Each structure stands twice: as C-alpha cells, then as structure tokens.
Amino acid sequence: MSGEQQTDRRGFLADGARVVGVVSAGVLGGYLAGQRGQAEENRWQIDPDKCVGCGNCATHCVLDESAVKCVQCFDMCGFCNRCTGYYTLDGLDSRDTAAEDLLCPTEAIIRTFVEGKAGQNFYEYTIDTDACIGCAMCVKGCALMNGSLYLQVMHDRCVNCNECAIAVACPSDAFVNVSADKPYRLKRIALGVMRQKAGKSDTAAQKLLGQVHADE
Amino acid sequence: MELLVHYRGTLITAVLAVAVGLASYAVVSSDPLAGHRDRSFTMDFSRVYDVDPALIQYEQTREFSVSMAQPRGISVGPEDQIYVAGDQTVGVYRPDGTTLAMIPTEGRPSCLAVGNDQHVAPGHIYVGSGNRIEVFDDDGSRVATWNVPTDDAILASIAVADESVFVADAGNRLVWRFDPSGELLGTIGNAEAGGRTFNVPSTTFDIAIGPGRQLHVANPGALRIETYTFDGALQARWGNPGVAIENFFGCCNPSQFAVLPEGEIVTSEKGVPRIKVYSEYGEFRSVVAGPRQLGIAQSELGDPRPHQAGVVFDVAADSQGRVWVLDPRRKSVRVFVRLDEHTGGIGFQPVNLESTGWKPIPLSAPLAHASRRHGSWEEQPDA
Structure with a gap:
C-alpha cells in the first residue's frame, strides 16, 4: 500500500x-x-537621400494635415544670413521678410538671430511643425546650399496606414519601412558627421544615433 | 396662352431647376486652381538658369575622362600638366588627356596643389586628406607626410607659393601656412590667435596664389574673395551677394576659384553652378559656363539628392589662360578656351558694370568698419 x-x-x-x-x-x-x-513592427519613413522634394507629401497624405514635416539638421546648417531655404530668389536680394519674399507658403520657418561674428550675422532656422505642410519648398531651396532641411514622417501624427498614400505617389521611391523603435532617418552626410562627433564622446550625437535608423 | 398661365408655376420651377443644374455643373466642372496646381510647390529657376549668351566668352574645346569614382580636386603643374585627386589616387595627365601616372595616396584626397616653377621644389605634389598632407616629388615618389596640428581639420584647398604651402581648413575656418618641409609658419584667420574668423558654412573653402605674391582666400559665407599678404595682412576684398550673374549666389560662394596668368580670377559657384571670370579687383568680366553649358538641367536645380545637390565644379587655370573644369558627375576634365583665342571671333566685350548694379568696393571704409568691430584687425599691419 x-x-x-x-x-x-x-x-x-x-x-x-x-x-x-x-x-x-x-x-x-x-x-x-x-x-x-x-x-x-515597422513605420513609414522618408529616406532623405532619395527625396526629390516633389511636394506630393503635402497633398497625398490621408490626413487633412500631412504627417510629413520638415526637419532641420543643425550640424549641417550654415546659419546663413542669406538662406536659400528661407528666401525666394528675389528675397535673397532684398532680404525682405514680406510673405512674397519667403519660400515657405505657410511661414513655418522661424528665423532667429544668433550672433554677429567677423562682420557677419548668423541666424538659426527652426520649423514650426504645426504650420509646416511638408511641401518641401524649403528643402529644394536649401539643397542649393548645404541641404540641412529635409522631410520626415512624424510619428506622433502618422496613422501608419498599411499602404501609405504618399509612398504610392512618391516619384523617387523615397518611402521606406523602418523599425518602429527607430523610426527616423538622418541624411547620410549627417550620419557621418554624427558618427565622428559620437566618436569624440559627444553625448548629444551619441543619443541621436541611438534614436535614428542608421542602415546605409 | 391659357396653358402658359395655367402652368406658369410649373414652368418657372422647371426653368429655375435647369438654371440651378447648369450652374451646379459649371461649378463642379470648373477648377479655379487648375492653373496653379502644377506650380504649387515648384520653384522657378529660369531666372538663374539662363545666362545671357553675350556674356559667355568661353567655349569647351576638349574633355577627357579621369577614371575615378569620386574626383575631388584639380590643379595645373609645370608644363601645364593636369593633376586630379580623387578616390585614393592622384592622376597626372598631359593637356591632351593622355594619362602620365596614377599615384596612390594613403588617404582619400579632398584637395591638391602642385608646385610651379617659382616653388622651391617645382613639380612637388601636395595632397590633402583627413588632417594630413601627403607630399610627392615630380616622379610620384612619396617625399613626406605631415599632419595639420588639429584633429577636427577638414582640408578644403592647398596653394603653393615660392617657399610656403598654404592649407585651407574648413573645419577650423582658417588657413595654415607651412614651409615645404611641413614646419608650421603661422595661420591666417585664427580667432584664438587674435586673427579674423572666416565664415565657412560648408566644406568648401578655396585659396589660390596671385601673380603678385598674394594669397587669395574665398570667404564663402561673406560671398566674397579676400586678398592677403603671406603674413596675413588683408590687402583687398571684393564680391557682392546676389542672384544676378555678376554677383555670388546663395549663402556660401564662390566654392572654388583659380587665378589666370594675368591675375584675373575664375570663380566656380555651387547651388546654381556657374563659372565666371573677374578682374583681379573684382570687376565682372565674362562667363565661362552657366548651368546649361555645364550639363545641368533646369529641373536638377534644387534637387536635394546628394548626387545632384552636392555637385561642386573645381577649376584650375594654365599658363595659356585655359580654364580646366573638373566635372564630378561626368568624372571628366573639361577644357574651356576664350572664344577670341580659340576662334579669332567675337573678342572681349566689356560689360556695362553700371547697368548690372556693380560698384567696386572702396577699401578704406569697409576696413575701417571692420577694425572697429573686430579688434584683431588693428593688430595686423595695413597693406
């Protein structure tokens, strides 16, 4: 038992x-x-090295206000007085801040005086994301010089459609799927600059590199 | 008539219905924004793309490939031999394009210069890459390598004088002066040493030696060219910002320049690529090539992709006044010759400078202004 x-x-x-x-x-x-x-899990994003600045991002997003916005890479910006991304061609000569002399149709670029040095004035250009419609006018203007302005899909606004309407309309296949945990991209040239800085113990660069999709 | 009176209400309703229908159709079918749609987010570059043909005084006569994936810089050496740096090599070519040598380099060159007959070592090749200068003798053998004494250098240009080698550093916004053995003799524009700071918004920062033993330096953020003694004293400066052909476009130009035998200066701009000739004192003379002549389509202006936006045409000049243009897209060297010399044709037509708004910059007033605002100027001897 x-x-x-x-x-x-x-x-x-x-x-x-x-x-x-x-x-x-x-x-x-x-x-x-x-x-x-x-x-x-993936998110839609724009490869800034493939974007041609066609303007479709402003008009093809399913949202009333496009989820695509302009971003500024300050490490590439020259902080120029005569910014080709801020002024129209006429505005470059007059440097008048009347609306017709500004490139951005919604005045989403904020110009702020930074300092005067060596007889030159330097300005910081930031983006008012609420006003930006992602039309890429500034991107094309900036491309005439340093190319520090470029477009990105903002994931606090994007509803991550299964088939992105802008991606379908994109003429240069600039829309790519990237990992949801690092949904933003840098321009390749900025990536190089950031890696150099990160190698020199620049904590801001190291932090940024930890947040962006860095496949080349 | 009675019928009309009887059905008056019905008829009026029908007429109104048709009118409303037609009006609705007209509204729906019309598109008041149709004319604007194509232009909504486009930029019109025609104003800067088309250059007055009367101003173009040069013609391309030859072009040869340089067999490099990324050609970066061009220079002319003794006997008008052409030197091109790119990838990890320096190509040496006869003026007819025949390859004489391909010299391997340790780094990836960003700029180069070759000692002319006035240099203590004619034919020596100075190649900049990273923060290092590699020196080769005239048969391509490595002579020396020396470093610029800083880690964050971006070497943008080299100019070789009789006993000095000047190196433009876009990373530190200054010009280093070395002797031919690599010993540092001084700097120009070093803010920490009390000098003046050049405004260098990008990695283009060109220098060249003038025939009168002067150093010309492009101050790209200020959109002008400045002339210094070898000791760093400012002698002159010229250049106006603006979209017009006689001015320097954008926020950082000229990106490259070279000096012709008589002292005239050939400038190359980026953004809206155009190559122009100015007198030694900055008077606009003529156009070598506009965007169209350089093979840039109007639709390519403002294209943000790197292979379009990053195009910078380096220029060099030989003893015969020919302009050598390094085309990074076609990976070739293009030779431009003045029309009057090439064809015996139209000759130089002086430009009416007043009509273009050009005014030579008086030296005294701006210099006095500069010395008031920037104490460093007062420490430099007046030219």
Whole structure:
C-alpha cells in the first residue's frame, strides 16, 4: 500500500515536472515570439537621400494635415544670413521678410538671430511643425546650399496606414519601412558627421544615433 | 396662352431647376486652381538658369575622362600638366588627356596643389586628406607626410607659393601656412590667435596664389574673395551677394576659384553652378559656363539628392589662360578656351558694370568698419 503511494507520488511529481517544463517552454517561446514580433513592427519613413522634394507629401497624405514635416539638421546648417531655404530668389536680394519674399507658403520657418561674428550675422532656422505642410519648398531651396532641411514622417501624427498614400505617389521611391523603435532617418552626410562627433564622446550625437535608423 | 398661365408655376420651377443644374455643373466642372496646381510647390529657376549668351566668352574645346569614382580636386603643374585627386589616387595627365601616372595616396584626397616653377621644389605634389598632407616629388615618389596640428581639420584647398604651402581648413575656418618641409609658419584667420574668423558654412573653402605674391582666400559665407599678404595682412576684398550673374549666389560662394596668368580670377559657384571670370579687383568680366553649358538641367536645380545637390565644379587655370573644369558627375576634365583665342571671333566685350548694379568696393571704409568691430584687425599691419 505504502509502496503504491510512493510510486504515485513519484509519478505525480514527474508528471508535474513535465507539465511545468512544457508550460515554461511555451511561455518562453511565446514571450520570444512576441518580442520578435514587436521588433519587426515597422513605420513609414522618408529616406532623405532619395527625396526629390516633389511636394506630393503635402497633398497625398490621408490626413487633412500631412504627417510629413520638415526637419532641420543643425550640424549641417550654415546659419546663413542669406538662406536659400528661407528666401525666394528675389528675397535673397532684398532680404525682405514680406510673405512674397519667403519660400515657405505657410511661414513655418522661424528665423532667429544668433550672433554677429567677423562682420557677419548668423541666424538659426527652426520649423514650426504645426504650420509646416511638408511641401518641401524649403528643402529644394536649401539643397542649393548645404541641404540641412529635409522631410520626415512624424510619428506622433502618422496613422501608419498599411499602404501609405504618399509612398504610392512618391516619384523617387523615397518611402521606406523602418523599425518602429527607430523610426527616423538622418541624411547620410549627417550620419557621418554624427558618427565622428559620437566618436569624440559627444553625448548629444551619441543619443541621436541611438534614436535614428542608421542602415546605409 | 391659357396653358402658359395655367402652368406658369410649373414652368418657372422647371426653368429655375435647369438654371440651378447648369450652374451646379459649371461649378463642379470648373477648377479655379487648375492653373496653379502644377506650380504649387515648384520653384522657378529660369531666372538663374539662363545666362545671357553675350556674356559667355568661353567655349569647351576638349574633355577627357579621369577614371575615378569620386574626383575631388584639380590643379595645373609645370608644363601645364593636369593633376586630379580623387578616390585614393592622384592622376597626372598631359593637356591632351593622355594619362602620365596614377599615384596612390594613403588617404582619400579632398584637395591638391602642385608646385610651379617659382616653388622651391617645382613639380612637388601636395595632397590633402583627413588632417594630413601627403607630399610627392615630380616622379610620384612619396617625399613626406605631415599632419595639420588639429584633429577636427577638414582640408578644403592647398596653394603653393615660392617657399610656403598654404592649407585651407574648413573645419577650423582658417588657413595654415607651412614651409615645404611641413614646419608650421603661422595661420591666417585664427580667432584664438587674435586673427579674423572666416565664415565657412560648408566644406568648401578655396585659396589660390596671385601673380603678385598674394594669397587669395574665398570667404564663402561673406560671398566674397579676400586678398592677403603671406603674413596675413588683408590687402583687398571684393564680391557682392546676389542672384544676378555678376554677383555670388546663395549663402556660401564662390566654392572654388583659380587665378589666370594675368591675375584675373575664375570663380566656380555651387547651388546654381556657374563659372565666371573677374578682374583681379573684382570687376565682372565674362562667363565661362552657366548651368546649361555645364550639363545641368533646369529641373536638377534644387534637387536635394546628394548626387545632384552636392555637385561642386573645381577649376584650375594654365599658363595659356585655359580654364580646366573638373566635372564630378561626368568624372571628366573639361577644357574651356576664350572664344577670341580659340576662334579669332567675337573678342572681349566689356560689360556695362553700371547697368548690372556693380560698384567696386572702396577699401578704406569697409576696413575701417571692420577694425572697429573686430579688434584683431588693428593688430595686423595695413597693406
């Protein structure tokens, strides 16, 4: 009788261990699968080295106000007085801030005096994202010089459509899928600059590199 | 008549219905923004793209490939041999395009210069890459390598005088002066040493030696060219910002320039690529090539992609006054010759400078202004 009880207890423990093992393996497998699934979640983004600044981002987004906005890479900007991304060709000569002399149709570029040095005035150009419509006028103007202004899909606004309407309309295949945990991209030249800075223990550059998709 | 009176209400309703229908159709089918749609987010570059043909005084006579993926700089050496730096090599060519040598370099060159007959070592090749200058003798053997004494250098240009080698550093916004053995003799524009700071918004920052033993320096952010003694004293400056052909376009030009035998200066601009000739004192003379002559389509202006936006045409001049243009897109060297010399044709037509708004910059007033605002100027001897 007691022998049968000992055998049953041993069997019970063995069965229990098997069940626990199977459940643990299942949980671990499910967890890993879930993690893998999360890592592969993608977002739409613009490869700034492929963008031609056609203006479709302003008109083809399914949102009333496009999720694509202009961004400024300050490490590429010359902080110029005569900014080709800020002024129209006429405005470059007059440097009048009347609306017709500004390139941006919504006056989304904010020009702020920074300093005067060596007889030159330097200005910082930032983007009012609420006003920006992603038309890329400034991107084309800036491309005449340093090219520090470029477009990015803003993921606090983008609804991440399965088929992005702008990507379909993009004439240069500039829309790419990137990982959801690093959904922004730098221009390749800016990536090089940031890597140089990060190599010299620049913490801001290191932090930025940790936030952007850096495949080349 | 009675019928009309009887159905008057119905008729009026029908007429009104047709009128409303027609009006609705007209509104729906019309597109008041149709004329603007194509232009909504486009920029019109025709004003800067088309150059008055009367101003173009040069013609391309030859072109040869340089067999490099990324040609970066061009220079003319003794006997008008052409030197092109790019990839990890320096190509040496006869003026007819025959390849004489391909000299391997350690770094990826960004600029080069070759000692002319006035240099203590004629034919020596100075190649800048990273923060290092590699020196080769006239048969391509490595002579020396020396470093610019800073880590964050971006070497943009080299100019070789009799016993000096000047190196323009866009990273530190100054010009280093070395002797031919690499010993540092001084700097120009070093803010920390009390000098003046050049405004260098990008990596283009060109220098060249003038025939009167002067150093010409492009101050691209100020959109002008400045002339210094070898000791760093400012002698002259000229250049006006503006879209018009006689001015320097954008926020940082001229990106490259070279000095012709008689001291005239050939400038090359980026953004809207155009190559022009000015007198030594900055008077606009003529156009070598506009965007069209350089093979740039109007639709390519403002294209933000790197292979379009990053195009910078380096220029060099030989003893015969020919202009050598390094085309980074076609990976070739293009030779431009003055029309009157090439064809015996139309000759030089002086430009009416007043009509273009050009006024030579009086030296005294701006210099006095500069010395008041920037104490460093007062420490430099007046030219």
